[in-house]
Amino acid sequence: MIESYGFFGWIVIGLLAGGIAKLLMPGKDPGGCLITMLLGIAGALLAGFLGKAIGWYDQGEAAGFVAAIVGAFLILLVYRLVLRRR
Template sequence: MIENYGILGWIVIGLLAGGIAKLLMPGKDPGGCLITILLGIAGALLAGFLGKAVGWYDESEAAGFVAAVIGAFLILLVYRLVLRRR
């Protein structure tokens, strides 16, 4: 579970999830390393929130790594769409 790792664990898992999401999504990405970490962490939080909302996770559980990657991918997609409109 992600929540047992502490802040350093969130950063490492966020970096990995964001990096994998960047690799899976073709095209240029406007963000750097810090944006990748933040998107990965946000993806893990999004996956955990949505998983709890639909009953996949209990309140004490965090999202798994695959769910964090999927969440980071979705957030990266939204991030690119918002920046493209500017």
């Protein structure tokens, strides 16, 4: 996953995925821009990890950009649900 894009590439993809996921999800986020960027990076990594676990990606193969957006969207959704309960 990280081998294909490199560490910097995953950061850039995660930042873009986090921004797009925030645009797709209506409403106000409990965190700011920095939190959204970090959640986007985590979503991109999550998409690659789950894709490998399911068998969609081979070892060393990275998840696609759309999968990174979906991962960021899911993490942002869970983040909102957790913070809403507080």
